[in-house]
Amino acid sequence: MSMEIKSIQKDSLDKLFNSLKSRGNLIYAPVKVKNEVQFDFVEKFEQITDDFIQTTQSVKNSVFPKIETLFKFVKTGKEVKMLDMDMSLIPEIVIWGIHPCDVWGFDSLRAIFTWDTHDMFFEKRMDKLTIIGMSCAKADDYCFCTSVNLGPGSTKGSDVLLTKTGNGDYIAELVSDKGKALATSMPDVFVQAVQSKKEDFLVVVEKRFDSESLIPKMQKKETFDSPFWVTNSLRCLGCGACAYVCPTCACFDIQDEGYGARNIRFRCWDSCGLKQFTIHTSGHNPREVQSQRWRQRLMHKFAYMPERNKVTGCVGCGKCSRACPVDMNIAEQLQEIDQKM
Amino acid sequence: MDSLRRKAQQLLESKEVDCIIGYNEGSSGNVHAGFITTPGQAEKLIFDDRCKQNLGVYLTKHEVMRLGKLAIVAPVPVMRTVLILTYECQIVENSVKVLGIGLDGQFLDFNEYADIEKYLTDHCNEHPEEDKKLIEKISAMSVEERWDFWHETLKPCIKCFACRQACPMCYCVRCQVECNQPQWIPVQSSELGNMEWHFMRAMHLAGRCTGCGDCGRSCPLGIPVHLLTFKMSDVVLDNFNTKAGLTIKEPSTLSTYKANDKETFIR
Amino acid sequence: MSSIENIYKPYLMRVEKITNEAPDVRTFRLKFANPEDAASFSFKAGQFGEYSVLGEGESTFCIASAPTRKDYIECTFRRVGKVTSALSKLEEGDTMSFRGPYGNIFPIEDWKGKNLLYIAGGIALPPMRCVIWNTVDLRQDYKDITILYGARTVADLVYKHELQEWTDRPDIKLVTTVDPGGETPDWKGEVGFVPTVLEKMAPSSENTVAIVCGPPVMIKFTLPILSKLGFKDEDIFTTLENRMKCGFGKCGRCNVGKVFVCKDGPVFTLAQLKELPQEY
Numbered sequence: 061m062s063m064e065i066k067s068i069q070k071d072s073l074d075k076l077f078n079s080l081k082s083r084g085n086l087i088y089a090p091v092k093v094k095n096e097v098q099f100d101f102v103e104k105f106e107q108i109t110d111d112f113i114q115t116t117q118s119v120k121n122s123v124f125p126k127i128e129t130l131f132k133f134v135k136t137g138k139e140v141k142m143l144d145m146d147m148s149l150i151p152e153i154v155i156w157g158i159h160p161c162d163v164w165g166f167d168s169l170r171a172i173f174t175w176d177t178h179d180m181f182f183e184k185r186m187d188k189l190t191i192i193g194m195s196c197a198k199a200d201d202y203c204f205c206t207s208v209n210l211g212p213g214s215t216k217g218s219d220v221l222l223t224k225t226g227n228g229d230y231i232a233e234l235v236s237d238k239g240k241a242l243a244t245s246m247p248d249v250f251v252q253a254v255q256s257k258k259e260d261f262l263v264v265v266e267k268r269f270d271s272e273s274l275i276p277k278m279q280k281k282e283t284f285d286s287p288f289w290v291t292n293s294l295r296c297l298g299c300g301a302c303a304y305v306c307p308t309c310a311c312f313d314i315q316d317e318g319y320g321a322r323n324i325r326f327r328c329w330d331s332c333g334l335k336q337f338t339i340h341t342s343g344h345n346p347r348e349v350q351s352q353r354w355r356q357r358l359m360h361k362f363a364y365m366p367e368r369n370k371v372t373g374c375v376g377c378g379k380c381s382r383a384c385p386v387d388m389n390i391a392e393q394l395q396e397i398d399q400k401m
Numbered sequence: 402m403d404s405l406r407r408k409a410q411q412l413l414e415s416k417e418v419d420c421i422i423g424y425n426e427g428s429s430g431n432v433h434a435g436f437i438t439t440p441g442q443a444e445k446l447i448f449d450d451r452c453k454q455n456l457g458v459y460l461t462k463h464e465v466m467r468l469g470k471l472a473i474v475a476p477v478p479v480m481r482t483v484l485i486l487t488y489e490c491q492i493v494e495n496s497v498k499v500l501g502i503g504l505d506g507q508f509l510d511f512n513e514y515a516d517i518e519k520y521l522t523d524h525c526n527e528h529p530e531e532d533k534k535l536i537e538k539i540s541a542m543s544v545e546e547r548w549d550f551w552h553e554t555l556k557p558c559i560k561c562f563a564c565r566q567a568c569p570m571c572y573c574v575r576c577q578v579e580c581n582q583p584q585w586i587p588v589q590s591s592e593l594g595n596m597e598w599h600f601m602r603a604m605h606l607a608g609r610c611t612g613c614g615d616c617g618r619s620c621p622l623g624i625p626v627h628l629l630t631f632k633m634s635d636v637v638l639d640n641f642n643t644k645a646g647l648t649i650k651e652p653s654t655l656s657t658y659k660a661n662d663k664e665t666f667i668r
Numbered sequence: 669m670s671s672i673e674n675i676y677k678p679y680l681m682r683v684e685k686i687t688n689e690a691p692d693v694r695t696f697r698l699k700f701a702n703p704e705d706a707a708s709f710s711f712k713a714g715q716f717g718e719y720s721v722l723g724e725g726e727s728t729f730c731i732a733s734a735p736t737r738k739d740y741i742e743c744t745f746r747r748v749g750k751v752t753s754a755l756s757k758l759e760e761g762d763t764m765s766f767r768g769p770y771g772n773i774f775p776i777e778d779w780k781g782k783n784l785l786y787i788a789g790g791i792a793l794p795p796m797r798c799v800i801w802n803t804v805d806l807r808q809d810y811k812d813i814t815i816l817y818g819a820r821t822v823a824d825l826v827y828k829h830e831l832q833e834w835t836d837r838p839d840i841k842l843v844t845t846v847d848p849g850g851e852t853p854d855w856k857g858e859v860g861f862v863p864t865v866l867e868k869m870a871p872s873s874e875n876t877v878a879i880v881c882g883p884p885v886m887i888k889f890t891l892p893i894l895s896k897l898g899f900k901d902e903d904i905f906t907t908l909e910n911r912m913k914c915g916f917g918k919c920g921r922c923n924v925g926k927v928f929v930c931k932d933g934p935v936f937t938l939a940q941l942k943e944l945p946q947e948y
């Protein structure tokens with residue numbers, strides 16, 4: 061797909077926001093909450109911030125909500141009836157100001173939810189997204205997007221990617237048909253491109269390893285059996301923090317709520333890092349100790365998904381490392397594997 | 402710090418212990434737990450203001466226990482953890498070598514747990530000032546205000562259980578959130594369910610919390626759940642005049658009955 | 669309704685018949701509440717499904733009836749936890765739910781013209797019952813059919829009337845055994861653990877496939893004996909039981925190495941298992 065380039069002047073960004081809003085879109089954008097920046101639904105342009113490196117949580121909640129109701133049911137005496145969810149209620153959402161790593165996270169989720177059988181909840185929500193990405197002008201040393209074939213200006217997956225230039229105006233790359241249509245419908249917002257080079261405004265993210273070389277190493281039997289995993293996960297606590305903040309982690313649980321009027325079956329987030337994830341009622345646990353669970357997390361992303369789903373299950377955002385209470389640094393560990401194995 | 406490193410080195414050289422759980426330099430200016438198994442690595446041990454994690458959490462982790470005889474670098478909350486774990490029969494008295502770090506940051510070479518008890522009689526950690534203020538503020542609220550405060554504060558909880566996993570007192574093989582017959586606490590994160598989860602946890606820590614603050618510190622969303630367990634410590638102190646983990650001679654306050662216990666709080 | 673289907677939505681099923689097999693073990697015969705569902709439904713031996721009392725959650729059991737027996741499915745389960753307890757409380761005529769079939773199959777087409785040796789322990793006969801009936805119903809396609817079935821005690825043997833039926837048939841060889849101490853005064857079968865009895869039986873591995881299902885310890889001690897008898901790893905079949913939720917390779921729970929037990933299994937040959945990490 062050929063890409064068109066336009067620009068948006070700094071004082072017409074709110075026009076873009078207001079037009080999107082007036083067309084009935086919900087806008088999911090980064091806002092400041094206490095000391096953190098989180099994505100949330102916003103009403104006013106002024107609520108939005110672009111002054112952050114990473115939000116604590118990813119935006120996966122927009123297509124893979126913490127809780128997704130799968131259907132409702134009604135029980136009257138011995139009769140049981142199931143009621144479908146009204147999929148037409150799924151709103152059009154514009155994701156605003158999302159960084160390229162988070163954007164590409166949707167691709168991993170797509171790989172999981174649509175390989176083999178298709179998950180309609182995910183697909184419907186995905187269809188209703190418009191993604192307005194924002195290149196990164198800042199990074200920290202948890203970021204490693206360039207190690208996994210992405211970068212601070214990567215357009216992959218965005219409908220429109222904005223890059224803020226020196227004078228505050230934006231370069232707007234129209235990546236998808238959806239993005240192009242959006243620009244065409246707002247000619248006063250998307251104006252003639254300026255003569256700036258996007259690369260001048262991107263942060264430099266050092267490449268720590270190369271996923272092309274790492275993946276075959278992760279797939280080797282010796283890597284699986286290596287004492288590396290025990291040594292490097294002794295301090296891991298076995299919580300779900302890393303998985304829950306990760307844009308690509310998609311493990312879930314299916315549960316029922318069957319009290320009172322709320323009779324629903326739903327799916328909710330789960331994590332392979334939790335001991336309970338694999339345990340049988342008998343007490344037998346296929347992944348008995350934390351090193352096996354930590355290994356599963358990295359193997360799933362860098363050995364199994366590349367083979368099975370043809371994607372790397374990690375976009376190098378570093379959210380897991382920032383969220384980890386005990387400084388388990390994923391980039392550092394991957395780099396070590398790449399160097400030693 | 403040199404005395405700590407020297408002691409560590411000597412313990413490993415003499416094979417008195419197989420592994421020392423301590424603090425190491427981590428990534429991006431962080432410190433993290435290190436598991437030192439050779440005398441040469443003792444150099445990596447550090448201790449400074451950043452070393453706040455309660456390392457006692459590792460004393461009940463299988464893969465750490467498998468390393469052999471353990472020693473642990475122990476600021477005051479870790480000392481208390483060792484004593485609680487002892488009277489709760491999770492570790493055997495004097496089995497884990499305690500390399501104490503006093504409130505003043507000085508290395509303390511304890512021979513046995515009785516020495517720790519002695520030290521703690523007049524060197525117990527207090528809640529940090531800012532937490533004290535917050536607890537006062539919350540305690541001064543009306544019941545309705547307090548409910549709203551916790552409802553709002555706990556709403557974003559994603560139930561990642563980092564708080565539980567970080568807490569050395571949360572060592573249960575099967576946590577109550579994992580019991581499903583009946584399902585006391587909902588599995589998913591939900592507004593009321595989150596409150597049930599955290600209040601249940603606070604109840605189970607009443608009279609057992611060491612005041613390390615790790616539960617709150619671990620939360621990726623910055624939810625101050627430690628205020629709940631801190632408050633429970635205050636309640637236990639007010640009613641029973643006891644603090645957790647100062648002795649191994651008495652089991653936890655809420656599992657002990659004394660004839661002179663005040664019962665006014667049951668009203 | 670949307671054009672794509674909701675893969676999480678189960679069929680409603682009527683509990684038609686309940687058989688008490690052993691302490692805490694029950695067999696349900698289930699009929700589709702909606703006749704159209706029944707008409708379009710089909711499965712093959714080895715597959716499983718998610719069974720549920722709505723409001724209590726789902727549980728994974730194999731389909732224990734044979735695909736050659738149309739218009740109903742059966743499952744046999746042991747009451748162990750939340751969902752199985754809720755299922756145990758159901759009565760005939762009650763409504764529950766089922767979704768499936770999921771997973772791969774026993775390659776019974778490839779087994780044509782061979783001898784079949786079935787080895788099952790305890791509650792693992794149900795997964796096998798499906799394929800046993802399937803091959804017995806196509807009896808002429810196979811040579812000798814031998815079944816070795818063991819349980820802890822006589823009371824724990826499931827499908828007692830079918831065991832009788834198999835005993836009575838001249839074209840099936842059935843050996844039953846109970847663990848030492850589990851026998852009753854009138855017990856006529858063997859006494860001893862399954863691997864020990866197997867070693868004594870010493871069946872020929874010539875042109876034979878072995879299908880083994882049972883608790884991990886039984887499998888652990890049975891496999892070396894089969895190898896000793898000359899069975900090749902490719903000719904030994906077993907099923908894995910990993911915790912499952914979705915049944916279609918999305919929830920991540922049953923992931924073992926690059927394999928999803930719910931998609932690529934539950935049936936595996938020993939040769940395949942040897943390629944997998946020991947996370948089952």
Ligand SMILES: Cc1cc2nc3c(=O)[nH]c(=O)nc-3n(C[C@H](O)[C@H](O)[C@H](O)COP(=O)(O)OP(=O)(O)OC[C@H]3O[C@@H](n4cnc5c(N)ncnc54)[C@H](O)[C@@H]3O)c2cc1C
Nearest residue numbers: 340341727728729730744745746749750751752909910911
């Ligand atoms: C492919 C397959 C076929 C099976 N076939 C049968 C069968 O024919 N008969 C039978 O009695 N049992 C069978 N099981 C085991 C059965 O699924 C569990 O005993 C059952 O799910 C326990 O559920 P519960 O809700 O009563 O227990 P709880 O302890 O309340 O279960 C909670 C959850 O744990 C999971 N779980 C617990 N133990 C197991 C286990 N051993 N295997 C898989 N998931 C587990 C389930 O996801 C369940 O939803 C099979 C399992 C698999 C994977």
Ligand code: SF4
Nearest residue numbers: 296297299302384388
């Ligand atoms: S790596 Fe960190 S966040 Fe992930 S499970 Fe371990 S302790 Fe929790």
Ligand code: SF4
Nearest residue numbers: 306374375377378380
């Ligand atoms: S594994 Fe960590 S770095 Fe990779 S995508 Fe997930 S949160 Fe980001």
Ligand code: SF4
Nearest residue numbers: 568610611613614616
């Ligand atoms: S409850 Fe929190 S503060 Fe108390 S011991 Fe546990 S982690 Fe530390």
Ligand code: SF4
Nearest residue numbers: 558559561562564620
């Ligand atoms: S660590 Fe925070 S988000 Fe995680 S369960 Fe505890 S309070 Fe909730």
Ligand code: FES
Nearest residue numbers: 914915919920930
């Ligand atoms: S059961 Fe969900 S992936 Fe296999």
